[in-house]
Amino acid sequence: MEPLLTIEELRDRLPFVMDADDEREALGALESLSDDARIYGKSSWLTPVSTPQSVKNHVRAAAVRHMKNYDGYTQSRAGDETLMWTDRGEDAGSAYFTDREIRSLRTIARGSASSLVSGNTTAWGPMRKCASDNLALAPVDGPGGPEKPIDLGAVW
Numbered sequence: 001m002e003p004l005l006t007i008e009e010l011r012d013r014l015p016f017v018m019d020a021d022d023e024r025e026a027l028g029a030l031e032s033l034s035d036d037a038r039i040y041g042k043s044s045w046l047t048p049v050s051t052p053q054s055v056k057n058h059v060r061a062a063a064v065r066h067m068k069n070y071d072g073y074t075q076s077r078a079g080d081e082t083l084m085w086t087d088r089g090e091d092a093g094s095a096y097f098t099d100r101e102i103r104s105l106r107t108i109a110r111g112s113a114s115s116l117v118s119g120n121t122t123a124w125g126p127m128r129k130c131a132s133d134n135l136a137l138a139p140v141d142g143p144g145g146p147e148k149p150i151d152l153g154a155v156w
Contacts (some may be wrong), residue, residue, distance in 0.1 A: 002034070004045065004047075007027060008134075010026055010064065010067070019066075023069050037059055040102050041106065072094070
């Protein structure tokens, strides 16, 4: 499938000038990350035109991260100092999404960050208190119908 970003769009975000080998690596990363974005998000994200900009931003960020270290180095030692970049281990040289990026892609695919849903309700009228503090009486079959004790601790 077509990558969700072009080499040119990636090139603008890199702190170095790519040569032919870098461009081949970048194209492979863009293809892989685009496929992963479809897996984590929606398979209908077929082209850059049909894909939300926020998804393309995630693909770009992951591709830039990959291109800055596509050899997969995890540490550098200079004199007495050692610098460690990642805990990816043997996957360090691969193009990947972070856990946060994967959650974000899934949220974008659902179409909303909210977990609020709506449902049908029926108004019964006011509940009458029972002798117990945690119980109330609510009509079972609508107004004027038989009443059933309801545990308010379980409801609220």
